[in-house]
């Protein structure tokens with residue numbers, strides 16, 4: 001097996017007294033799309049910019065394409081493409097000029113017009129960057145990241161500000177990069193985007209990785225009962241059960257309903273989506289502090305912290 005494209009061990013980053021990244025380990029395999037997810041301030045950009053060579057780490061080992069990004073070597077620069085979370089692209093350059101200029105900085109660039117077309121900027125070749133809309137500027141960022149035909153592409157919230165069609169187009173571009181065998185490290189707040197594109201994701205919270213795995217598999221590792229069975233009762237109210245054994249529970253529920261001559265209306269069996277897992281793992285952020293005086297005990301047991309869906313099984 002080829003070496004991983006990115007290896008991160010014990011990565012830490014402090015800004016003064018504040019430790020933004022608190023011991024992170026992960027690997028991104030060559031040819032993989034890897035998603036870094038997490039709330040605002042979790043440490044995603046800090047991590048990504050250390051891997052890009054834009055920020056210095058406080059501790060830990062980082063290898064990107066076999067190189068130390070902290071050294072900012074020319075070989076490293078030629079092999080990576082970068083979409084920063086916020087860019088400082090000069091405002092007085094025209095779209096085609098910008099793409100062509102970046103092309104001239106790389107040893108084996110892609111074709112300028114091809115990249116302009118790929119990122120949906122045709123018709124805007126002559127426009128000054130400062131006249132582009134937010135989404136169009138973001139497309140230009142993506143074009144500049146791709147023009148050098150890099151092996152590894154860092155995309156820090158690449159589709160923020162994109163309209164739905166542009167987002168789908170960007171997804172196609174990212175898929176085509178994967179088909180070309182490129183490696184992509186992506187951060188996003190759009191969980192459908194991560195679910196669609198990423199082979200694996202890591203959810204970062206407070207500078208640590210809370211969970212890591214394939215987006216479709218994470219649900220099975222969070223909480224005790226990964227499946228949810230839902231239906232509408234006779235009076236139309238929604239009944240939800242969580243279980244780790246949907247076969248048996250379905251058998252019991254449908255058996256009991258049939259014995260009563262009923263149907264389970266709108267019956268569904270689902271697994272938690274990436275969004276469910278994300279919200280469950282990151283829920284504490286938005287929770288109110290506990291009241292000073294404990295309220296009277298409720299009849300029902302309190303739902304698990306942060307759990308959006310709950311059943312009684």
Ligand SMILES: Nc1ncnc2c1ncn2[C@@H]1O[C@H](COP(=O)(O)OP(=O)(O)OP(=O)(O)O)[C@@H](O)[C@H]1O
Pocket residue numbers: 015020038039040041042043044045046047085
């Ligand atoms: N240059 C800096 N100086 C001081 N603190 C910083 C600096 N950059 C980031 N931080 C702090 O580090 C923490 C992590 O920031 P970071 O930008 O990595 O978060 P993020 O996960 O990318 O968030 P977002 O989703 O909002 O982009 C935040 O609390 C932020 O305030």
Ligand SMILES: [Mg+2]
Pocket residue numbers: 044045046085156
């Ligand atoms: Mg960020």
